[in-house]
Amino acid sequence: MKKISVKEFFQTKKKDFSLSLITRPTTLDKDITSEYLNRPGLAFSGYLERFSYQRIQVLGETEISYLQSLKDEELYNIIKEVFVYDIPCLIITKGLSIPSQMEFLANEMNIAILSSRIPTEKLYQHLRKYLSDYFAPSKTIHGTLVDVYGVGILLTGKSGIGKSECALDLVERGQRLVTDDAVKITVIDEMLMGTSTNDYGHFMEVRGVGLIDAAKMFGIQAVRRNKRMDVQIELMPWKDNMDYERLGLSDNFAEILGVRIPIIYLPVSPGKNVSVIIEVVALNYILKRYGYDAAYEYTQKLQEDLKKKSSMRNSEIEK
Amino acid sequence: MIRKRIMIANKLGMHARPATLVVKAATKYRSEFKILKDDMEINGKSIMGVMTLAAEFGSELELVADGVDEEYLIKEMEELFASKFGEE
Numbered sequence: 001m002k003k004i005s006v007k008e009f010f011q012t013k014k015k016d017f018s019l020s021l022i023t024r025p026t027t028l029d030k031d032i033t034s035e036y037l038n039r040p041g042l043a044f045s046g047y048l049e050r051f052s053y054q055r056i057q058v059l060g061e062t063e064i065s066y067l068q069s070l071k072d073e074e075l076y077n078i079i080k081e082v083f084v085y086d087i088p089c090l091i092i093t094k095g096l097s098i099p100s101q102m103e104f105l106a107n108e109m110n111i112a113i114l115s116s117r118i119p120t121e122k123l124y125q126h127l128r129k130y131l132s133d134y135f136a137p138s139k140t141i142h143g144t145l146v147d148v149y150g151v152g153i154l155l156t157g158k159s160g161i162g163k164s165e166c167a168l169d170l171v172e173r174g175q176r177l178v179t180d181d182a183v184k185i186t187v188i189d190e191m192l193m194g195t196s197t198n199d200y201g202h203f204m205e206v207r208g209v210g211l212i213d214a215a216k217m218f219g220i221q222a223v224r225r226n227k228r229m230d231v232q233i234e235l236m237p238w239k240d241n242m243d244y245e246r247l248g249l250s251d252n253f254a255e256i257l258g259v260r261i262p263i264i265y266l267p268v269s270p271g272k273n274v275s276v277i278i279e280v281v282a283l284n285y286i287l288k289r290y291g292y293d294a295a296y297e298y299t300q301k302l303q304e305d306l307k308k309k310s311s312m313r314n315s316e317i318e319k
Numbered sequence: 320m321i322r323k324r325i326m327i328a329n330k331l332g333m334h335a336r337p338a339t340l341v342v343k344a345a346t347k348y349r350s351e352f353k354i355l356k357d358d359m360e361i362n363g364k365s366i367m368g369v370m371t372l373a374a375e376f377g378s379e380l381e382l383v384a385d386g387v388d389e390e391y392l393i394k395e396m397e398e399l400f401a402s403k404f405g406e407e
Contacts, residue, residue, distance in 0.1 A: 295335075298335075302335060
C-alpha cells in the first residue's frame with residue numbers, strides 16, 4: 001500500500017498549503033496511509049466509535065471553538081482520549097490558535113499538529129485533490145507517449161520496432177513528445193494520465209546516435225509534461241496472415257489499471273510512413289468524438305444503395 | 320487462371336460485413352484475385368474495391384483468380400457465397 005510520511009508531506013507541501021508546525025519536529029515521523037480526510041468533531045465530543053483516526057484530521061473554526069468552550073479538565077481528558085489513537089497528524093485551518101493543553105498533549109503523545117493559513121473548505125478541497133492524486137493507482141509501462149493534435153497517443157510495441165523514431169518524426173511534424181521509453185500512468189478521475197518517470201527532461205535514445213534532448217533540440221513547443229492517454233497504438237511487424245482492422249466499424253480496447261481505451265494494432269513495414277497514419281488515427285478519434293464515424297457513414301450509404309438496387313431488380317422481375 | 324460466375328444470394332447484398340469476409344478470405348491466398356461486375360473490375364483483396372461494386376441481392380459477379388493457389392481461393396469463395404455469408 002502507498003504511504004507518505006508526515007515529514008515528507010510537510011516538507012514538500014509546506015508552501016502549497018501554507019503550513020507551519022506547531023508541535024516538535026520529532027512528532028513528524030508517522031505515515032499518512034489514507035487518501036481521505038476526517039473532521040474529528042464527533043470524536044472530540046466523545047463519540048469515538050467509527051472514528052477514522054488513520055486519516056489526516058482537519059480542525060476548523062467549529063472544532064476549535066467547541067474545544068475552547070470546554071472546561072480545562074474536560075478538555076484535557078477528551079484530547080487525551082482522542083490522541084490515544086494512532087493519528088497521523090492534525091491540521092488546524094485558518095491559522096487558528098489552539099488550546100495550550102492540546103499542544104502539550106500532542107507533544108507528549110507524539111502527534112503532529114500542523115497549522116494552515118487557508119480556510120477550511122478551500123484547504124479541504126486542495127488537500128483531497130493532492131491526496132487522491134498521490135494515492136491514485138499507478139504503474140510504469142514500456143512505451144512512448146505523444147500528444148498528436150491534442151489526442152494522447154500511447155505507442156507500444158517491442159523494442160526496436162521504431163517507437164522513438166516515430167515519436168521523433170511526429171515531433172518534426174509539429175506534434176509534442178510527453179515521454180519516451182517509460183511512461184508512468186496514473187488513474188485520475190477514471191482517466192489515464194501519462195507522464196515521465198523522472199523530471200530530468202525530455203531525453204530520448206535514438207538508436208545509432210545515443211541520447212538527445214528533445215526540448216533543447218526542437219524547442220519547448222515540441223514537448224509537454226503530462227497528457228491524458230486517449231488511444232493506444234501497438235506497433236507490430238507486418239505479417240501476411242494477420243487479421244488487421246479493415247473498416248474500423250468495431251473498436252478494440254486495451255485495459256490499463258482498470259480503465260479501457262481504444263487500441264489499434266498497426267502493422268509497420270519498411271518504407272511505410274507510420275507518423276502520417278498516427279496523425280490520421282488522432283484526427284479520426286477527434287471526428288468520432290464529435291459524432292462523425294466515417295466507417296459508419298460509408299457503410300450506411302452502401303446499405304441504402306444496395307436496398308434501392310435490390311427493390312428495383314424485384315420490380316423489374318414483377319413486370 | 321480460373322473464372323467463375325457467382326450470384327449474390329443474401330438479401331442485404333454485398334454490404335460491409337460480407338465484403339470484409341470476402342477480403343479476409345482472399346488475402347489468405349497468394350493468387351491475384353479480381354471481381355468483375357457490369358463494367359467494373361476491382362481488386363478482391365481491397366475492402367473499398369469490393370464495397371464499390373455495391374453488388375445487390377440477385378446480381379451476378381465474375382470472380383477471377385490467378386496464381387498458384389487459385390483453385391483453393393475459388394473454392395473458398397464458392398462456399399462463402401453459398402453460405403450467404405451467414406445471413407438470410
